[in-house]
Amino acid sequence: MSVAGELIVALVIAIGLVGTVIPMLPGPSLVGLAIVVWAAFAGGWAWAVAGVAVALIVAAAVLKYLVAGSSMKKSGISNRTIMIGGLVGIVGFFVIPVIGLPIGFLAGAFAAEWAPARSITAGRRGAIAAARAAVVAIGIELTASLFAAGTWLTGAIAL
Incomplete structure (x- = not known):
């Protein structure tokens, strides 16, 4: 792959890390997609x-749900709260672009726990949970993405 192509892949990886x-x-x-596209052009050991890199990202996706779900369960938070928080977060993403997702998720989790007990x-x-x-x-996710990016950088330098 040309140097320009690898710089584009590096830029997409950097954007993915920010994302x-x-x-x-x-x-x-x-x-992961940027690294797979790089491999398609580089071929061979790439x-x-x-x-x-993809195995790291997939493992992180599974681990993320297991650990986050376990953390919520340990705090006594129900699946209903997680679902409501997620749905309100999705709505928030469209209402307030970019920052609406976390704001909506937190507001939904707050409302889901507040509603049954009417307790702030x-x-x-x-x-908080x-x-x-x-x-x-x-x-x-960030740790896995950084390791995947490091794997790509090592491979790009070696190839």
Whole structure:
């Protein structure tokens, strides 16, 4: 692959890393896709690099849900709260572009926990647990994406 092509791949990977932290782009998917496209053009051993990178991203996706869900369960938060938070987060994404997703998720989690008990304390507990789980999930995704990017960089230099 040409130097210009590799710079474009590096730029897409960088955008994917930013998208991992700022929930406006599917960050890890973008990182993985950029590496797979690079492998398609580079060929040969590049496919092994892409396989490792994609495996890291897929493993992180599974781990993210297991750890975040476990964190929410440990805090006493129900699946209903997670669903409501997620749905309100999706609506929030379209109402307030970019920042509406986390705001909606937290507001939905707060409302889902507040409604049955009519307790601000319960609502706050739900929002805090949702925020912790979101930070853990972002951390897992970012770590895997950084390792995938490092794998690509090592492969790009070696090939």
